[in-house]
Amino acid sequence: MGLSDLWHRLRTSRTVxxxxxxxxxxxRPLPDGLWHTTLDAYPFLHARPEAEVAQLRLLSSHFLGGKxxxxxxxxxxxxxxxxxxxxxxxxxxxxxxxxxxxxAWYGDFVGIVVYAGEVVARREAVDDAGVVHFYDEVLxxxxxxxxxxxxxxxxxxxxxxxxxxGYNVVVHEFxxxxxxxxxxxxxxxxxxxxxxxxxxxxxxxxxxxxxLQPAYDRFREQVIIAxxxxxxxxxxxxxxxxxxxxxxxxxxxxxxxxxxxxxxxFATLLPLFDAFFVRHTQA
Numbered sequence: 001m002g003l004s005d006l007w008h009r010l011r012t013s014r015t016v017x018x019x020x021x022x023x024x025x026x027x028r029p030l031p032d033g034l035w036h037t038t039l040d041a042y043p044f045l046h047a048r049p050e051a052e053v054a055q056l057r058l059l060s061s062h063f064l065g066g067k068x069x070x071x072x073x074x075x076x077x078x079x080x081x082x083x084x085x086x087x088x089x090x091x092x093x094x095x096x097x098x099x100x101x102x103x104a105w106y107g108d109f110v111g112i113v114v115y116a117g118e119v120v121a122r123r124e125a126v127d128d129a130g131v132v133h134f135y136d137e138v139l140x141x142x143x144x145x146x147x148x149x150x151x152x153x154x155x156x157x158x159x160x161x162x163x164x165x166g167y168n169v170v171v172h173e174f175x176x177x178x179x180x181x182x183x184x185x186x187x188x189x190x191x192x193x194x195x196x197x198x199x200x201x202x203x204x205x206x207x208x209x210x211x212l213q214p215a216y217d218r219f220r221e222q223v224i225i226a227x228x229x230x231x232x233x234x235x236x237x238x239x240x241x242x243x244x245x246x247x248x249x250x251x252x253x254x255x256x257x258x259x260x261x262x263x264x265x266f267a268t269l270l271p272l273f274d275a276f277f278v279r280h281t282q283a
Contacts, residue, residue, distance in 0.1 A: 029082060030061050038083050043159045045087055045183035052094055057205045059090040063106070072115045074276065075153065085156060088141050089172035091256050092178060111148035118152050141169040143176035145184070161255070166254030166262060168234055175249035187244035189211060189276065196275050211272045214252040216240075216247040235265055 029035075036059055039046040045056065063086045070076040089106070096102035097110035107233050119139045140152040155162075155169040162168065179185040191204040198204040223241035238252030254262040255273050 006135070016050055016096050016251070028052075029232065030064075031055055031079075033079055034083050037080060038087050041157075042088065044163045045091070048094075056090055056096055058103060059093055059099055060086040062103055063090050066103065067106075067112055068110050069112050070219070072113050075114060075116050077114050081114065081153060081156075085114070085170055087150065088156070088168060091171060092175060092252065092277060105181060106174070108146045108177070109144075109148055110244060113148055113150045114153050114156075115150065116152075117140040117154045119150065139174040143173040144179070145180045149177065163251040163257040164261075166258045168253040168257045171253045171256050175252045179245065179248060185245045185248075189248075190236045191276065192279055193281075196272075208272065211268055212248065213244065215251070215266055215269050216244045219247065235261065258264065 005074070007088060008170075023058070039053070045053070050057070058082060061258060067086075069082050071077040071087070090102075093102040093105060096105065119142075139150070140155040142150040143224050151169060151173065155282065159168050161171065176185055178189045179187065182188075182190040188205055188208050191198075191201070191208060195204040196207045219234060219236065220241040222234045223238045226233045236254055237250050240247040251262070251266060254266075255269070255277075
């Protein structure tokens, strides 16, 4: 069953568990107790400047007012769980302007499906000879273009500890959503006018890939050497070597939750990501 089919089934099922409506008015701040519990659980949020934490709280409240959370296979999504997901999902949007402008990047979907743990998804692929092959893929998250986001709560809950490894499933899937804003994910999100001195969209994309592609190529080579010849494993999740469209969200995970270590391994990507994600602050 695909994610879209699952979403339809969950929305029409009487046994679906939804997070309670936290806010009668999405502009109201989140409850102090739940918000501070979230910050304590995820130190990479708590450590951000006070103004950013305040903005993150505001964005999270509006995010919750426009999304539906559904627990799969009997999982009950509590308010605390919903806030934890919202805060991490909004992290990439911190400098994207007022809530309505920022959250427009996530405007193509409503539903967030939460499983207790990883999910085994049945996949199919067609080889060069036209033969269809079926295989199982273990997922901790998935984002569907113009469709819902699926997350493993186990991975979400462990994000405070896994930040030392640059891993964050929520950031990963919501970066996919940002990348999908201009169609099929390809590792390049919609870039703002004048990005890095460009004069048009083609120049902007060229400037983006001029930095991202070499970083991806070097990382992929490291992963291949580690897996085939016993070389040192790279710090970043090896899943990023699958394609440049996966390298972008994997790199963003580390950028948002462990910037200092990310900068040591990917110094060229810091100014690139800053130019995109910190745009309003720099303006």
